[in-house]
Amino acid sequence: MWRFVTAACKKRGVAPWPLVRRSLKLQPRLKPLEDRRLLSVTLVDTVPAVPYVGTPVIWTAKSRGHGAHALYRFSVEMPNGQFQVVRDFDPGSSIAWDPMQEGTYEIRCDVKTSYSARKSEAVTKSYTAQTRVVGNVAVVSSMANPLVALYSAPPSPGSSMYVQFAQQGPTLNWRNTSPLPIVAGESTNFIVAGMLPNTTYLMRHVLSDGAVSAPLSFTTGSLPTNVQFPTFTVRQTPAVGTDLTQNIIFHAGINKGKAQLNTVNTVATDLNGSVVWYYDPVANGFRGYAQNLEPGGTVMMLGGTPTAVAGGYDRLRQVDLAGNTLRETNINAVNARLAAMHQPKILDFDHEAKLLPNGDTVVIGSTPKIVNYKGRATRFIGDEVIVLDQNLQPVWVWNAFRWLNTNRLGFDHPIPADWLHANSVSYSPQDGNLLVSLRTQDWGIKIDYANGTGDGHILWKLGAGGNFTPISNSTQPWFSHQHDMHYINNDTVLVFDDGNTRQAADPTAHSRGQEWILNEQNMTATLVVNADLGNYSSFLGSSEMLPNGNLAFTSGGLLDGTGQSIEVLPTGTTVYVQQMSELEYRSYFEKSLYSAGILDS
Numbered sequence: 001m002w003r004f005v006t007a008a009c010k011k012r013g014v015a016p017w018p019l020v021r022r023s024l025k026l027q028p029r030l031k032p033l034e035d036r037r038l039l040s041v042t043l044v045d046t047v048p049a050v051p052y053v054g055t056p057v058i059w060t061a062k063s064r065g066h067g068a069h070a071l072y073r074f075s076v077e078m079p080n081g082q083f084q085v086v087r088d089f090d091p092g093s094s095i096a097w098d099p100m101q102e103g104t105y106e107i108r109c110d111v112k113t114s115y116s117a118r119k120s121e122a123v124t125k126s127y128t129a130q131t132r133v134v135g136n137v138a139v140v141s142s143m144a145n146p147l148v149a150l151y152s153a154p155p156s157p158g159s160s161m162y163v164q165f166a167q168q169g170p171t172l173n174w175r176n177t178s179p180l181p182i183v184a185g186e187s188t189n190f191i192v193a194g195m196l197p198n199t200t201y202l203m204r205h206v207l208s209d210g211a212v213s214a215p216l217s218f219t220t221g222s223l224p225t226n227v228q229f230p231t232f233t234v235r236q237t238p239a240v241g242t243d244l245t246q247n248i249i250f251h252a253g254i255n256k257g258k259a260q261l262n263t264v265n266t267v268a269t270d271l272n273g274s275v276v277w278y279y280d281p282v283a284n285g286f287r288g289y290a291q292n293l294e295p296g297g298t299v300m301m302l303g304g305t306p307t308a309v310a311g312g313y314d315r316l317r318q319v320d321l322a323g324n325t326l327r328e329t330n331i332n333a334v335n336a337r338l339a340a341m342h343q344p345k346i347l348d349f350d351h352e353a354k355l356l357p358n359g360d361t362v363v364i365g366s367t368p369k370i371v372n373y374k375g376r377a378t379r380f381i382g383d384e385v386i387v388l389d390q391n392l393q394p395v396w397v398w399n400a401f402r403w404l405n406t407n408r409l410g411f412d413h414p415i416p417a418d419w420l421h422a423n424s425v426s427y428s429p430q431d432g433n434l435l436v437s438l439r440t441q442d443w444g445i446k447i448d449y450a451n452g453t454g455d456g457h458i459l460w461k462l463g464a465g466g467n468f469t470p471i472s473n474s475t476q477p478w479f480s481h482q483h484d485m486h487y488i489n490n491d492t493v494l495v496f497d498d499g500n501t502r503q504a505a506d507p508t509a510h511s512r513g514q515e516w517i518l519n520e521q522n523m524t525a526t527l528v529v530n531a532d533l534g535n536y537s538s539f540l541g542s543s544e545m546l547p548n549g550n551l552a553f554t555s556g557g558l559l560d561g562t563g564q565s566i567e568v569l570p571t572g573t574t575v576y577v578q579q580m581s582e583l584e585y586r587s588y589f590e591k592s593l594y595s596a597g598i599l600d601s
Contacts, residue, residue, distance in 0.1 A: 069113070
């Protein structure tokens, strides 16, 4: 959510570019510049009649003297006085921005002639967002997404608050948003999401001292008819032991081979398979797929223009639950920075985008290289793990070609063009290093990240032919062509084992959900859960630990083109299954769409 912000842009020209006339109340304030003839910025006529919090504004930049292919970067000023990039350098000269806190913002636009250009010009403008609250009573407002509401609480005492919402009825089962800090004398505004269509809900805010406001009612709208939704079928209803507190499933679907912009694939359902939230690809003009639901209610997505690499797109975007873009970058902007760091360029972003504990973002990008393979110059596709700072600028890079042997091709997948197929990155809480899943190598490798100070060398390899001795009753303990390998604590790793190697030898073999406990001193890996998921997913998939100790896995690439979200007991017994009518990259069972930092009711 954007809270304290502002904007800017600039341009060359012979004469000043005229500003569009606005009423004094809405007219942006142009800061003095060294040479006004160099730039011009206009604010298009989409400024709302009343500039309320939660009402999007379109900012449009026009420049002179930067050529036919000028690039624009938009930023907003944060409470600490620093500008945060909303969208990095891009040919698009307009951006939609939604202020989520009352106050005066500075919006900045930088303009330059090319991605490699070192110099740019900039201008800032001011915009004041007004509160929706009158007096001391909260207000609930509709948003563009019919399943999402904006809850505006009046100025309140205390340090923080959160919002509770529940379906109206004889029994109120309250859900909580994440808490937000209270700014003295100002309203506090929440995006409330995770509601059924055409349903009345009660909402109230709760202060840090426990004081609760009187509830307000809000009725959601209908699902739009201009987009296509997947269908969801409950294949196994909740059995004894199901974690019923985790009763929302966040689905990151992926429409393989489909070019329709109007197909929804980032969506959440309840345990009945009913839609309670979605990201609208038409309204937001963004084709792609989600990577992760992040703490506090934001979503990391890859999208834009698909690339030749499987799962690859040219843009990375972080959005809030209203669908607003919070931050965005593209491979051209990132490649310009990589070149300055003397790192190889990437062809795309693919398979992973995730926040690290310090607020940086880790992504995977494919990178090509010509290597000598079997005596011939051969084009390989490898991977780079890139850490971006909070302005989406690369600050740390790991290049697989530096550390791995190109003569080793994965079993049953000997394709140089898909040498590694990295598909997940996980942060190690014990030592600040990174665990990278290499699908076509059948390995998870731990690389020396050390919270940004490491040199990237490989600390160990987990899997067949790696550095660990498996401890297991299974005759085939090791995973193959795995997905979503990640830490759940200092020494425990979850894996979705697609099981391609086992399936090639035995067509009746199924995919598995695994939990491994690693002893890095003795280099042993103990397989404590090895759940047969009852089907075979040749690709895609995810893994998750639930609060009650159950595990959840996604068999995302079933042979009929569907995916399943499956919950199992620690014994491996399946207790719940929901099927999506599309392929499913990942899915996660959640208590709410705010994921982390939620106060229990």
